Amino acid sequence: MPMIKNGFSRCLVLTAAAVVLTGCGSLEGPGPLARTTVDTAPSAESSAPQTAGRSPTAPPPPAARPPEHSAPPDHSPPPVSPGAEGASGPAAAPSPAPGGSGAPGGSGAPGPSRAGSAPAGDPEAYRRWGLDRPLDRPPPPPAAKPPLVLEEPSEEGLPPVIRRVQTTDRVVFLTVDDGIEKDPGFVEQARDLGLPFTGFLTDNVIGDRYDYFDELQRLGNPMENHTLTHPSLAGLDYDTQRQEICGQRDNLRDRLGREPRLFRPPYGAYDGTTLRAAADCGARTVVLWRAEMEPGGMAYRSGGALQPGDIVLAHFRGPEQLEGASMTDMITSMVRAIQEQGFTVARLEDYV
Numbered sequence: 001m002p003m004i005k006n007g008f009s010r011c012l013v014l015t016a017a018a019v020v021l022t023g024c025g026s027l028e029g030p031g032p033l034a035r036t037t038v039d040t041a042p043s044a045e046s047s048a049p050q051t052a053g054r055s056p057t058a059p060p061p062p063a064a065r066p067p068e069h070s071a072p073p074d075h076s077p078p079p080v081s082p083g084a085e086g087a088s089g090p091a092a093a094p095s096p097a098p099g100g101s102g103a104p105g106g107s108g109a110p111g112p113s114r115a116g117s118a119p120a121g122d123p124e125a126y127r128r129w130g131l132d133r134p135l136d137r138p139p140p141p142p143a144a145k146p147p148l149v150l151e152e153p154s155e156e157g158l159p160p161v162i163r164r165v166q167t168t169d170r171v172v173f174l175t176v177d178d179g180i181e182k183d184p185g186f187v188e189q190a191r192d193l194g195l196p197f198t199g200f201l202t203d204n205v206i207g208d209r210y211d212y213f214d215e216l217q218r219l220g221n222p223m224e225n226h227t228l229t230h231p232s233l234a235g236l237d238y239d240t241q242r243q244e245i246c247g248q249r250d251n252l253r254d255r256l257g258r259e260p261r262l263f264r265p266p267y268g269a270y271d272g273t274t275l276r277a278a279a280d281c282g283a284r285t286v287v288l289w290r291a292e293m294e295p296g297g298m299a300y301r302s303g304g305a306l307q308p309g310d311i312v313l314a315h316f317r318g319p320e321q322l323e324g325a326s327m328t329d330m331i332t333s334m335v336r337a338i339q340e341q342g343f344t345v346a347r348l349e350d351y352v
Contacts (some may be wrong), residue, residue: 013144018058117265121194128192130332133339135193140170140238141350148352149309151288153193158275159263161286162352163301165309172310173198174339175289177226177264180205181318182212183327192221193335196347199316200226200264200287210255217256225249225283234269241274246281262287262352289313293334295322306341311348 006132126134151161165173174197183348189195199215201223215225227233227244229252250340263283265274270286278286291306292299292313298306306312314334318327 007172017193029146031280036131037079042209060205114312116341122192125192129328129335130190131193131336131339135195135335135339137194138196138344138346139169141347142167147297147350148285155275158279158346159286160281161270161288162313163288163290164307165348165351167309167351170292170308171314172308173307173348173351174312174314174334174345175200175264175287175348176314176316178202178205179209179213179315179316180229180321181327183316185210185326186316186331187212187215187219189328190216191220195331195335196345197221198262198287198348199223200262201248201252202226202230203228203248203267204230205261210251214256217258220347223252223256223258223260224264224287225252225260226264227266230265230266232269233265233274236273238277240351241277242280245283246278249281249283257279261285262349264288283297287311287348287352293330293337295325298334306338306343309344309351311337 012091030239092146095248121135121137124223126132126142146166148160148162149166151163155159174195176197177200179201190197196288197223199213199216206213213223225245225248228247229244231244233241233244249260252258259282261284263278263285264287265278268288275286289312290301290310298312300306312334314330316327317330319325322330
């Protein structure tokens with residue numbers, strides 16, 4: 001991760017990134033997890049102990065139910081610090097960008113081809129990114145958003161919690177967390193492939209690099225809330241949880257010009273106080289995941305394959321976290337795995 005500003009800020013960024021990576025861990029835990037391996041370079045740093053418990057809404061809450069997969073014991077919040085540049089993209093020369101407003105120093109990135117749809121993409125660019133065929137365009141967004149598939153019954157006034165979307169469309173939904181890596185090659189890849197995704201951003205690993213995520217957002221990929229410092233929220237007091245969630249809501253509104261409406265709790269760990277704080281900070285839905293891209297392939301919470309409407313988790317990761325593999329390598333591996341199972345990628349906000 002190249003140094004920015006000065007050595008002290010580099011130290012803070014590396015410390016913050018290390019804490020997020022250490023806390024993220026993997027889906028390993030009680031009971032087996034089905035995996036489908038792919039013959040590609042390592043893909044993504046996994047992250048994900050999850051808590052499905054929920055306590056009464058009034059703070060302070062009772063102890064949350066034990067998470068399905070517990071986070072490492074030391075997940076104290078890292079300091080807020082300036083972000084750092086990620087590694088560069090693939091060695092191939094960049095393809096010309098279509099016209100539009102967006103990328104600095106050029107004609108910019110195109111927006112969605114129509115309101116609520118995936119970015120248009122370049123149907124001939126798939127070879128550049130190591131794919132066998134273009135990514136299929138998703139079907140038009142549903143005229144009415146489908147009923148939510150709730151993780152547990154939702155109390156009035158609190159945001160529902162979901163892992164997947166109710167649909168028969170052969171689509172899954174890509175979500176990318178944190179923001180440690182800022183690979184310019186991923187901007188080109190997302191543009192070339194017409195890859196829709198939702199970012200869930202953590203402030204302390206982004207620092208002063210919100211411009212990178214603004215560029216991705218200009219492609220039609222919304223940036224949503226993943227807290228200020230990536231703590232495990234379950235069991236924390238209301239004021240602390242509210243500061244983490246509302247603080248990042250304010251950052252996204254002020255830096256990216258968009259009020260987030262989706263929230264993802266770090267590690268998937270939440271309780272009733274989390275849901276109350278999220279509601280008070282404007283979150284309409286809490287988004288977990290059913291499948292996750294790991295270095296060895298796709299991992300599933302149940303079964304051994306993707307299902308229509310699955311929410312898939314990946315991370316902004318690069319060579320320093322992936323033993324030399326790039327973020328674009330990881331995305332290629334993931335897209336190939338999705339295609340091999342007969343799916344394409346749709347925009348989560350079109351369905352939720």
